[in-house]
Amino acid sequence: PDADGVKRYRLRLRQGHSELLPGKSARTWGINGDYLGPTLRARRGDRVAMAVHNTLDEDSTLHWHGMRLPAVMDGGPHQMIRSGATWVPQWTVDQPAATTWYHPHPHGRTAPHVYRGLAGMFLVDDDAAVALPHAYGIDDIPVIIQDKKFTDNGELDEDFGGTYGLLGNQILINGTYGPVFSVTTTRVRFRLLNGSNAHVYTIGFADNRTFHVVASDGGLLGRPAPVRRLRISPGERFEIVAEFAPGEKVLLKSFAGDSDIESGDYDLLKLVTAGKLSPSPALPETLADVAGPVTGAKVRTFRLGGSQINGRKMDIARIDEVVPAGAHEIWVIDNITFAHSFHIHEVAFRVLDIDGRNPPEHLRGPKDTVFVPGKTKVRLAVEFGRHIDPMTPYMYHCHILKHEDRGMMGQFVLV
Numbered sequence: 001p002d003a004d005g006v007k008r009y010r011l012r013l014r015q016g017h018s019e020l021l022p023g024k025s026a027r028t029w030g031i032n033g034d035y036l037g038p039t040l041r042a043r044r045g046d047r048v049a050m051a052v053h054n055t056l057d058e059d060s061t062l063h064w065h066g067m068r069l070p071a072v073m074d075g076g077p078h079q080m081i082r083s084g085a086t087w088v089p090q091w092t093v094d095q096p097a098a099t100t101w102y103h104p105h106p107h108g109r110t111a112p113h114v115y116r117g118l119a120g121m122f123l124v125d126d127d128a129a130v131a132l133p134h135a136y137g138i139d140d141i142p143v144i145i146q147d148k149k150f151t152d153n154g155e156l157d158e159d160f161g162g163t164y165g166l167l168g169n170q171i172l173i174n175g176t177y178g179p180v181f182s183v184t185t186t187r188v189r190f191r192l193l194n195g196s197n198a199h200v201y202t203i204g205f206a207d208n209r210t211f212h213v214v215a216s217d218g219g220l221l222g223r224p225a226p227v228r229r230l231r232i233s234p235g236e237r238f239e240i241v242a243e244f245a246p247g248e249k250v251l252l253k254s255f256a257g258d259s260d261i262e263s264g265d266y267d268l269l270k271l272v273t274a275g276k277l278s279p280s281p282a283l284p285e286t287l288a289d290v291a292g293p294v295t296g297a298k299v300r301t302f303r304l305g306g307s308q309i310n311g312r313k314m315d316i317a318r319i320d321e322v323v324p325a326g327a328h329e330i331w332v333i334d335n336i337t338f339a340h341s342f343h344i345h346e347v348a349f350r351v352l353d354i355d356g357r358n359p360p361e362h363l364r365g366p367k368d369t370v371f372v373p374g375k376t377k378v379r380l381a382v383e384f385g386r387h388i389d390p391m392t393p394y395m396y397h398c399h400i401l402k403h404e405d406r407g408m409m410g411q412f413v414l415v
């Protein structure tokens with residue numbers, strides 16, 4: 001922080017070149033660097049001030065996905081940053097510790113902007129004393145999962161055709177091809193972010209070992225949830241903790257699914273453990289006091305069909321929903337066609353049920369994005385923020401970027 005207690009960040013959206021495939025240079029976009037952006041970090045209570053300078057020759061935005069903040073600071077399609085201009089949002093971080101992220105949100109152009117490399121993580125810390133691995137880069141590791149398609153000369157192939165848009169056949173982790181991580185501790189926390197345009201991954205270890213999900217989009221779960229496989233759709237984050245023995249070679253993978261939107265079988269991250277590992281604290285039995293959802297709340301239904309919500313496409317001049325600030329509501333996401341990933345800005349929600357069934361344990365924590373398989377109904381208990389602004393809307397939309405760009409998005413205001 002500066003002398004006035006404000007944490008200042010300078011971010012430049014820029015064009016660059018990166019070696020995404022070994023030995024080949026691709027034209028990419030990045031934030032401060034050539035591809036992706038820095039991991040930002042702030043504590044609950046911090047005042048943060050951004051200067052986002054757009055040096056691209058296209059207008060764009062920068063959205064703080066998962067941040068609870070006033071709508072004018074949100075970086076959605078109403079906060080365009082013209083080519084050559086600088087945008088200076090400021091807010092006070094006021095939410096539990098979580099893995100959030102940032103990416104552009106220009107209306108109709110989000111898919112190419114994210115795909116070319118504009119995205120990064122923004123970690124929120126708080127004062128809750130939870131014994132989880134937290135040494136960034138040592139036992140607390142960001143894992144941004146993105147799929148790509150390349151042309152023969154190694155450039156990004158922008159093939160956004162088909163029902164879901166870009167479905168790549170190469171996976172990059174944090175922009176790196178064929179990554180290897182050296183494990184030096186008995187437990188490692190991985191912050192998984194699906195930053196892909198469309199693909200859904202089913203994550204697990206090649207040897208099928210059990211690992212624990214400790215947090216979802218909006219922060220810690222009530223207690224660690226043991227799993228062997230973990231599905232993550234575009235925009236979602238999960239924090240997991242895995243356990244290691246000395247001298248192991250372990251592979252983090254995505255396992256092939258059986259629908260078009262699920263990825264094939266891919267190696268994500270090779271893990272090589274040292275001959276001697278520093279002991280990590282035992283996994284806590286409880287993590288957070290996750291209050292049960294409020295019941296008896298107002299219900300709104302959102303019917304997802306094709307690329308429309310309730311039979312309409314996004315109209316930037318139309319407010320679709322007016323929500324009282326601080327409200328608790330039930331949002332029913334009724335998907336009558338193919339798979340989507342439903343995201344709501346600004347809120348924290350809990351998944352109440354999926355086609356009437358209780359969600360698995362790892363989906364019972366705070367979230368802002370949820371996978372909605374084809375022909376499935378998901379009910380969410382949504383807790384809205386308190387930043388009243390009847391003039392500036394927040395978005396809700398499908399996070400499959402082609403769907404978002406085609407108008408599978410709506411707008412709500414807090415009053």
Ligand code: C2O
Pocket residue numbers: 063065103105235343345395397399
């Ligand atoms: Cu991750 Cu409306 O966005």
Ligand code: CU
Pocket residue numbers: 063064065066343344345346
């Ligand atoms: Cu968002």
Ligand code: CU
Pocket residue numbers: 339340341398399400403404408
């Ligand atoms: Cu969709």
